[in-house]
Amino acid sequence: MRQTFSTRPTDEGAAVFDRRAAALVVLALAAAIGLSGPTFSSAAFTTTTASTVTIKAASDWTPPVVTMVAPPTPVVGTVTLTANASDADSGVRDVTIEQRAAGAGSWTTVCTTATAPYSCAWNTTSVPDGTYDVRARAVDRAGYSTTSTSVRTSVANTTAVVLASPGSFVRGAVPLSASIQNSGGLTYTVQIQSSVAGANTWTPLCSNLSSPYSCSWTTTGAANGTYDLRAVATTGSSTFTSAVVPNVTVDNLGPTVTMTDPGTPLRGIRTFAATASDAHSGIDQVALQYALSGSSTWQVLCTRTATPYSCSFDTATLADGTYSFRAVARDVAGNVTTSASVTNRVVDNTVSSVSMVDPGAVLAGTVSLAANATSTAPITSVRIQYATTGSSTWTDVCTDTTSPYACPWDTTKVADGAYDFRAILTPATGPTTTSAVVTGSRVENDPLRGVDVQAINGGSTAGLLETGDRMTFTWNAQLNLASVTSGWTGANQTVSVDVTGRSLTISRSGGSVNLGSVDLIQSYTKNPVKFDGTMTASTTTVGGVARTTITVVLGARTSGGGGLLNTVTQPGAMVWNPSGTVTDLNGRACSTAPVTESGAMDVEF
Structure with a gap:
């Protein structure tokens, strides 16, 4: 936007007015820009008086980048921080x-500088010796700020002994090294000690060390576990103890690892896997390997650093033949364990493959069973079989000689329950191939029916109809929820709950609710009464079978009842008469057989 003020100064006072007017425009624009905090736009504003002032703000929505340069450790006297x-x-x-004391306390400003390189002098004699964190905080001209990750150093303005950390995880022979700061030219002897982490009970690892105060810690003599380390320096009658190096884990125990049998024959893309664990430092990586039978040359299939320790591998990249497979696990400390080999597994990518198509979770009536099969040789037949889950007795359903390989199965000829399926391919040449077993299917030819009805007191008075009381209706299978009420998916649905004497029904505006009716056995009201309510559906699994449960919660009473609501004190068992309009996922209508409330008799609501 450009705006021009034109004046004709006739004297010095008029010229001053022009300059003041321009200044006011600049201040107004600056205030408008500042209203939303540290942000800029690319808009330009121009005003013209006796002179022209132009303001333009550049876009900046990004905070600065800042890192703290790690100072040496330990530091003595005045050091430069950058x-x-x-x-x-x-x-x-x-x-x-x-700066602040390591890991605790508030931060103290060492300096603020606006000129690169961003550095300043820190007089460490102004703080006690010890370990400190140092960080930097940068602010850009848009007002955004960024605080760096802190770095750590030690201040040693008096004599101090420092033990170098050997690392978080160690094994075997571990080099240990200590140093003395500000020794004053005196001669020291150093002892390096260990303690079970947190116990503060110290045992010598190396004693009588002279400069350069180093030794080797044979960790095989220590139990696997976590230790604290420290160094103690002595000169004459004076003793100096280093800061504790905490939580050093000794791990000389190799991980456990097992190669999963990939099966045989192997063809196409297959999954290879291993299981591995480590009690101390944890698993660093697991390498899955293979070798041609008779060879000692192992090749890597894949390497994994996190569970699951598995990968897909195209066996077609291997020459056909007999192979062994194994897994090699390494823990964080460096211990390596090789699993037992899984031997004599045949890679044959010239033979067929076959897979059973999952027929679905719930089967009823006559269903189609199908398999997919391929082979480099002509396919003679594909045989489809079933077995009761948990058994090894397989029964033929059909044998198909042409693609697509499928056949009908009349599930009414078998008992309701869980079943497994597989397919067997017979090629014109070569051995037969059996598919992986497909599990998780259940034959359910029993009619859809209600199995339970329950009432729960959600209000303040047992036996009295009131806000918060609820009822649950449970069927023996999953419902088509749209058959309960049109368009319903199970989400929260507003309904009306009608009670007349002993009878309870559910309805809603704009459509029916096909839950049937409930005989409450006892009279809860002398007059018809209506409550607002909500209805939701959920799925529960009982004995491997998914069931639908519908919960109705009473809201406020909207009509009827008056002061004639009854408080029931005599326990009873309700009787639910389900609606035959409701259907399951296979379209079967619900039985209208009455359902009596299960469990011990109680006072409803």
Whole structure:
């Protein structure tokens, strides 16, 4: 936007007015820009008086980048602390460098500098010796700020002994090294000690060390576990103890690893897997390997660093033949374990493959069973079989000689229950191939029926109809919820709950609710009464069978009842008369046989 003010100054006072007017325009624009905090736009504003002032703000929505340069450790006296900071848009306004005692306390400003390199002098004699964290905080000209990750150093302005960390996980012979800061020219002897982590009970690992105060820790003499380490320096009658190096895990125990049998024959893309665990440092990686039978040359199928330790591998990249497979696990400490080999597994990519098509979770009536089969040789037949889950007795359903390989199965000829399926391919040449077993299917030819009805007191008075009371209706299978009420998916649905004497029914505006009716056995009201309510559906699994449960919750009473609601004190068992309009996922209508409330008799609601 460009706006021009034209004046004709006739004297010095008029010229002053022009300059003041321009200044006011600039201030107004600056205030408008500042209203939303540290943001800029690319808009330009121009005003013209006796002179022209132009303001343009550059876009900057990105905070600066800042890192703290790690100082040496330990530090003595005055040291230079440096941070690197940049901002690609508005530029760095300033960098503040701060310090605090390691891991605790508030941050103290060492300096604030606006000029690169962003560094300042830290007089460490102003703080007690010890370990400190140092960080940097950068602010750009748009007002955004970023705080760096802190770095750690030790201040040693008096004599101090420092034990270098050998690492978080160690095994075998571990080099240990200590150093003495500000020794004052004195001669020291150093002892390096260990303690079970947190116990503060110290045992010598190396004693009488002279400069350069190093030794080898034979960890095989220690129990696997976590230890604290420290160094103790002595000169004359003076003793100096280092800061504790905590939680060093000794792990000389190799991981456990087992190669999963990939099966045989192997063809196409197959999954190879292993299981592995480690009690101390944890698994670093697991390599799955193969070798041609008779060869000691192992090749890597894949390497995994996290569970599951498995990968898909195209066996067609291997020459046909007999192979062995194994897994090699390495833990974080470096211990390596090789699994037992799974031997004599045939890779044959010239033979057929066959897979059974999953027929579905619930089977009723006559269903289609199908298999997919391929072979480099002509396919003679594909045989489809079933077995009761958990058994090894397989029964033929059909043998198909042409693709697509499928046949009908009359499930009414078998007992209801869980079944497995497989397919067997017979090629014109070569051995037969059996598919993987497909599990998880259940034959359910019993009619859809209600199995239970329950009432739960959700209000303040047992035996009295009131807000919060609820009822649950359960069927023996999953329902087509749209058959309960049109378009319903099981989500929260507003309904009306009608009670007349002993009878309870559910309805809703704009459509029916096919839940049937409930005989409450006892009279809860002398007059008809109506409550608002909500209805939701959920799925529960009982004995491997998914069932639908519908819950109705009473809301506020909307009509009837008056002061004539009864408080029932005599326990009873309700009787539910399900609606025959409801259907299951296979379209079977529900039985209208009455369902008596299960469990001990109680006072409803």
